[in-house]
Amino acid sequence: xxxxxxxxxxxxxxxxxxxxxxxxxxxxxxxxxxxxxxxxxxxxxxxxxxxxxxxxxxxxxxxxxxxxxxxxxxxxxxxxxxxxxxxxxxxxxxxxxxxxxxxxxxxxxxxxxxxxxxxxxxxxxxxxxxxxxxxxxxxxxxxxxxxxxxxxxxxxxxxxxxxxxxxxxxxxxxxxxxxxxxxxxxxxxxxxxxxxxxxxxxxxxxxxxxxxxxxxxxxxxxxxxxxxxxxxxxxxxxxxxxxxxxxxxxxxxxxxxxxxxxxxxxxxxxxxxxxxxxxxxxxxxxxxxxxxxxxxxxxxxxxxxxxxxxxxxxxxxxxxxxxxxxxxxxxxxxxxxxxxxxxxxxxxxxxxxxxxx
Amino acid sequence: xxxxxxxxxxxxxxxxxxxxxxxxxxxxxxxxxxxxxxxxxxxxxxxxxxxxxxxxxxxxxxxxxxxxxxxxxxxxxxxxxxxxxxxxxxxxxxxxxxxxxxxxxxxxxxxxxxxxxxxxxxxxxxxxxxxxxxxxxxxxxxxxxxxxxxxxxxxxxxxxxxxxxxxxxxxxxxxxxxxxxxxxxxxxxxxxxxxxxxxxxxxxxxxxxxxxxxxxxxxxxxxxxxxxxxxxxxxxxxxxxxxxxxxxxxxxxxxxxxxxxxxxxxxxxxxxxxxxxxxxxxxxxxxxxxxxxxxxxxxxxxxxxxxxxxxx
Numbered sequence: 133x134x135x136x137x138x139x140x141x142x143x144x145x146x147x148x149x150x151x152x153x154x155x156x157x158x159x160x161x162x163x164x165x166x167x168x169x170x171x172x173x174x175x176x177x178x179x180x181x182x183x184x185x186x187x188x189x190x191x192x193x194x195x196x197x198x199x200x201x202x203x204x205x206x207x208x209x210x211x212x213x214x215x216x217x218x219x220x221x222x223x224x225x226x227x228x229x230x231x232x233x234x235x236x237x238x239x240x241x242x243x244x245x246x247x248x249x250x251x252x253x254x255x256x257x258x259x260x261x262x263x264x265x266x267x268x269x270x271x272x273x274x275x276x277x278x279x280x281x282x283x284x285x286x287x288x289x290x291x292x293x294x295x296x297x298x299x300x301x302x303x304x305x306x307x308x309x310x311x312x313x314x315x316x317x318x319x320x321x322x323x324x325x326x327x328x329x330x331x332x333x334x335x336x337x338x339x340x341x342x343x344x345x346x347x348x349x350x351x352x353x354x355x356x357x358x359x360x361x362x363x364x365x366x367x368x369x370x371x372x373x374x375x376x377x378x379x380x381x382x383x384x385x386x387x388x389x390x391x392x393x394x395x396x397x398x399x400x401x402x403x404x405x406x407x408x409x410x411x412x413x414x415x416x417x418x419x420x421x422x423x424x425x426x427x428x429x430x431x432x433x434x435x436x437x438x439x440x441x442x443x444x445x446x447x448x449x450x451x452x453x454x455x456x457x458x459x460x461x462x463x464x465x466x467x468x469x470x471x472x473x474x475x476x477x478x479x480x481x482x483x484x485x486x487x488x489x
Numbered sequence: 490x491x492x493x494x495x496x497x498x499x500x501x502x503x504x505x506x507x508x509x510x511x512x513x514x515x516x517x518x519x520x521x522x523x524x525x526x527x528x529x530x531x532x533x534x535x536x537x538x539x540x541x542x543x544x545x546x547x548x549x550x551x552x553x554x555x556x557x558x559x560x561x562x563x564x565x566x567x568x569x570x571x572x573x574x575x576x577x578x579x580x581x582x583x584x585x586x587x588x589x590x591x592x593x594x595x596x597x598x599x600x601x602x603x604x605x606x607x608x609x610x611x612x613x614x615x616x617x618x619x620x621x622x623x624x625x626x627x628x629x630x631x632x633x634x635x636x637x638x639x640x641x642x643x644x645x646x647x648x649x650x651x652x653x654x655x656x657x658x659x660x661x662x663x664x665x666x667x668x669x670x671x672x673x674x675x676x677x678x679x680x681x682x683x684x685x686x687x688x689x690x691x692x693x694x695x696x697x698x699x700x701x702x703x704x705x706x707x708x709x710x711x712x713x714x715x716x717x718x719x720x721x722x723x724x725x726x727x728x729x730x731x732x733x734x735x736x737x738x739x740x741x742x743x744x745x746x747x748x749x750x751x752x753x754x755x756x757x758x759x760x761x762x763x764x765x766x767x768x769x770x771x772x773x774x775x776x777x778x779x780x781x782x783x784x785x786x787x788x789x790x791x792x793x794x795x796x797x798x799x800x801x
Contacts, residue, residue, distance in 0.1 A: 163661040164698070166705040168503045178507040189665030194653060196670075199602070200646035203611040213612070228612040235607050364691035372655050375607050396729055396738045398755060400766060426690065428572040429726045432608055450573040452610040455784065 135160060141191050147184045150174050159192045211267055216258060216339065216380050219265070219292075220461070222473040223446070226454035227433065231380045236371060236430060239384045241437030246444060246463055247384040248279045250437075251341045253467035254382060256289050258339035259309040264296060269338030271310045272328055274321070276347045280312050291466035318348050318362070325369055332377040340373070344384040346423055363423065367430050383431070385423065446470075447478060538563075543596050545587050545679060545720055547579065548621075549787050551778035552765055556754075559586075562596075562678065562720045565710050565749075567685075569725035569740035570756030575763055575782045576724045577608045579756070580681045582787045583722060584649050585617050587679040592636040593625055598678025598719070599648040601670070603663055605687040609651065618645035620785030650677070657688035657702075664706055671717050678719045680710070685723040686741040700745045707749030723750060762790055 136159045138151050154173055156162050162185065165173070170181045197205075207213045215229030224230045231237050231254065239247045255273055260266025273280060289306060290297040297303050315321040331337055349362050374381045428434075434450035446468075448457045457475030461468050490513040492505050505511075529537075544559035553559050560566050560583060570576050584602050589595025602609060619642045626638050650670075654660045660682075671677050685706075693699040714721045726741040740747065740755070747753070753769035759779070766777040781790040 159662065160656075160658040163658045163665075164702065166701045169701070171503065178503060185665055186669065189662035190669065192659060192662035193666040194655075194659060194663070196601075196650045196652050198647045199609075199611055199614050199649035199651050200643055202651055203615065203646060206611065228610075232610070368688075368691055371607060375653065375655060396736055398738045398757060398766075399732070400755075400768065401757065401759075402733075402737060425572065425727050425729070429684070429687070430606065431572070432606075432610075434573070452577060452608065452613045453616065455782070 235432035567750035
């Protein structure tokens, strides 16, 4: 939309010629300047600039939908109204059906908590045929840390869906739908994303898994001076891919413990706080810790996995449709299973203090 | 002397030039009322402000109190906070609450929701709409009113006009297009942009240009708010800034942007509760209030020790 050519917009001849003469060929060029700058550049009256911009804007502006239409459309065309069920009853209930399409879902947790297990299970679920509750499509698994094991995935499949996996050739077909990429550097990752764009837009891929994001950017853990985030282009590409192709995107991330001097406050809070309070309060440590705020804003659902005194917990920490809920789970041959279907509601600071084993 | 060489702001220069005053002598010979076409006296403005006392409730009484009744029309309110604090929740709540019929104390208007991040979840809007209708029925029963609750949750969803924006070009385009759209849908009473920052944080290499484009956008939104007497709500993201020897939180898009909006509300965490703080307002007192996000939407927080803190 942004790259739509002005010449194709049927503006009045005079203004269209002036735009062309000054090298403003796409809508993006026209809308990246302020009205006054355009006026100076094109040397026309402000009113003419305004009416030309109004025309361009109307054409470039995406069509609107009412929220009702959106809901009905999704319910009619997409699997379960746009969700990939995880088969974990409590979690699916909290997420209104499962991992949502069109947005980024993040799995955060220290090493060894089960993030890769969860990703493997989801890949399997997405590849399954529709009558078994799957999306019947391809999966792209970007494995940055080389943790993907096909053997484990087939084991999960055979254990959860014995009737499918023991029939001839099915295991091969299911596994054949999962494409694993193993980029070893940020530039390779960038290239892979570009290539993925094409196959995503051709509607063959139903799930994208990136395991893990922060391994791509060495040194991302240090607090960075403000400037361009190293992954900012990737963040915007990933979110727009999710949106255009209406597929779920699952990303995993690590955490690190927060150090004392990093509890970030607003200036008005700093002014009123005592020294004592400053040391005691901890604010959303792990949201800041991994990849920073920019990434955290781009993520719609955040699931935090942790292990506390021998038990594993999956916490729904950021979700538009669910309060913070904690589910205890175990890892078994068929993947992940919840110990109880009802999550326990958490009080916020518990989510902040991730304790390591 | 040419007007273009006068040491005045580009906007004023542009205004003078577009009004036909190109040299200093032409300005000198005009009377002040000629040049000041399009201005009003403070008294006229007061009359206007009295008329538009309509405010959109946030469904949380404490929050409404510090906001002077709710989000005001004819002004631009910026709401910022860390991820997960409830900005989108508040945005959806306002999109639903603007539709509360006049008999129930609302504006009976429609909403435009411009989504730049994809965080608008229809299921959540349905949940909030259903809770709103239930609350209205409850209110009716309680007061044994004669007015019927005719709205259904689906009707509420039908009155939210949803735009999904994927680049800053589309964002500028939709804001330019709003003027025409709202003229055709005169009952729109709130425009929510979620979030204003997302596309401007990457993709703009020239930061000075970004500042100029953003202030142009802010001006257009302000004009839109005044022309159609609607409320504009901008949701903003958070970033860190290195000041006074440590990293502090601040809203994204820079210092110049922070001047652009009429009111600024910051949502933050304070000892496991969500709070809202009036950071900037020409007429509201600096205060903070707590609120909570429930399955029914934004509501009062239930903690026992809450109180509104006045911070002057």
